[in-house]
Amino acid sequence: MDRSADTDSDGAKGAKGTPRDEAPGAHGTGRDRFNAYLAGLIFSTILTLASFWSASTGAIYGPGVPILLGVLAIAQMGVHLVFFLHISSAPDQVNNFLALAFGVFVVGLIVFGSMLIMANLNHMMVPMDKLMQMQR
Amino acid sequence: MSVAGTPIEEIPLSLRGPAPTRVLVGYGFWLFLLSDIIIFGVFFAAYAVLSGETAGGPTGPQLFDHGRVLIETACLLASSFTCGMMAIAADRRARAGTYFWAIVTMALGATFLSLELAEFAHMAAIGAVPQRSAFLSSFFTLVGTHGLHVTTGLLWLAVMLAQIATLGFSPAVQRRLLCFSLFWHALDIVWVGVFSIVYLGAH
Numbered sequence: 001m002d003r004s005a006d007t008d009s010d011g012a013k014g015a016k017g018t019p020r021d022e023a024p025g026a027h028g029t030g031r032d033r034f035n036a037y038l039a040g041l042i043f044s045t046i047l048t049l050a051s052f053w054s055a056s057t058g059a060i061y062g063p064g065v066p067i068l069l070g071v072l073a074i075a076q077m078g079v080h081l082v083f084f085l086h087i088s089s090a091p092d093q094v095n096n097f098l099a100l101a102f103g104v105f106v107v108g109l110i111v112f113g114s115m116l117i118m119a120n121l122n123h124m125m126v127p128m129d130k131l132m133q134m135q136r
Numbered sequence: 137m138s139v140a141g142t143p144i145e146e147i148p149l150s151l152r153g154p155a156p157t158r159v160l161v162g163y164g165f166w167l168f169l170l171s172d173i174i175i176f177g178v179f180f181a182a183y184a185v186l187s188g189e190t191a192g193g194p195t196g197p198q199l200f201d202h203g204r205v206l207i208e209t210a211c212l213l214a215s216s217f218t219c220g221m222m223a224i225a226a227d228r229r230a231r232a233g234t235y236f237w238a239i240v241t242m243a244l245g246a247t248f249l250s251l252e253l254a255e256f257a258h259m260a261a262i263g264a265v266p267q268r269s270a271f272l273s274s275f276f277t278l279v280g281t282h283g284l285h286v287t288t289g290l291l292w293l294a295v296m297l298a299q300i301a302t303l304g305f306s307p308a309v310q311r312r313l314l315c316f317s318l319f320w321h322a323l324d325i326v327w328v329g330v331f332s333i334v335y336l337g338a339h
Contacts, residue, residue, distance in 0.1 A: 030224050037220035044213055048331075052206055055336035066337055073332035077325050084216055084321040091149065092159070096166050103170035107177035114181035 023088035040083025047076040158311060165315040169322045172285075176326050179278040183334065191269035196338030199264055201255070205335045208251050209327065215244035216324045223317045229305045238297055241320070245290050252283050275334065282330055285323050292316055 025036020051072045054060055060068065081087045081100070089097055126134070144152070154160075187196065218240045225233030256276075259265070266276040296316055299309050 030228060033220070033224050037217055037224075040220075041213065041217040044216075048206075048209055048213065051332060051336055052202060056202060066339075069332050069336055073328050076328045080216070080321060080325045080328065084220060084324070085318060091145070094149070095163055099163075099167055099170055103173055106174050107180075110174070110177045111181045111184060115184050118185040 021088055022090045023082045023086040023093075025083065026086040026088065026090070036083050036086075040079055043079045043083065044076050047072050047079065051076075157307070158314065161311045162314060162318065165318055169318060173322065173326065176278070176281065176329070179274070179281060180329060180333065183274040183278050186270040186274040187334075187338070189270040191271075193269040193272065194262070194264045196271070196275075196334075199259055200335050200338055202335065204251055204255060205331055208248050209331055211244045211248040211251070212324050212327050215241045215248070216321055218244065219317050219320045223313065226300075226305065226310065226313050231300065231305075234300060235297065238293055242290055242293055245286055245293075249283060249286055249290070252279070256280075279330060279334065282323065282326055285326075289316070289320055289323060292319070 023036075024039065025033040051069055054065060054068050054072070087093065087096055087100060155163075218237050222234055222237035222241060225237055259272075264272055266273045293316060296309070296313055299312065303309050
């Protein structure tokens, strides 16, 4: 997330100046950062085209398509996080990374919890036509 | 930052003193973005539960045009890239480059928005309004909220251009530009979820 190239020196470099667990383009020269954005653009373009292709082609086993779409979407979100938002597990990113983990946890609870509970309720509910008869 | 020649990475994080303002602002704004993503998560949950409840009205595959969505996605992806170019130019304090990439970003965002509005207008014209079914209510809430965020982002970018013109590249303006690019990239992440789940996942 910190994209400053010159303002701070604690870029978490290893002993020989090699980055330690850093997102590409998080620090460094303008050219390094340009390359990181370009790589992100290329990866996400490929993943987007793969998503649209797999949704429209008949070549993939039908029930497997939603799973494939989910995998591609998660991969693309990861590409965006690393190459555009520069989130990583580098030492100066611990707080950002923990916050992200908590956010993902809450979103997962809400989405999958809602789906599970509503599917269960639908399953347990009296069918609508029977309900109408009972009220008569 | 290093004490008497000690490399910074050998000093424990807790002893390094306060973090630079830029890092703190980025962290605070990241927390806001995560809370925003949780709002979208709630709308995604509502859509996932209600997407089959069409009440005899139009269904997703009848309404969605994959070609249009692909162009919308391309616009947002390209605008994320140009937003990164703007960030690089702004760190160099290159005024012309910042303006150029900001205007390209705005143009791509506006193209996305006009395509989305054209889709909404088409849906409204054939009677697929939010009141029609639970599916359409949750669709318009989710996609409309994302569109509102893009609109806000465009307004924010316009304000940032005015601030660069009047205040120059002061540290405060630089930090606001950092927050803007985080916001814009986060919107792109949400859109990945929207096109994968809403448009491509419709069946």
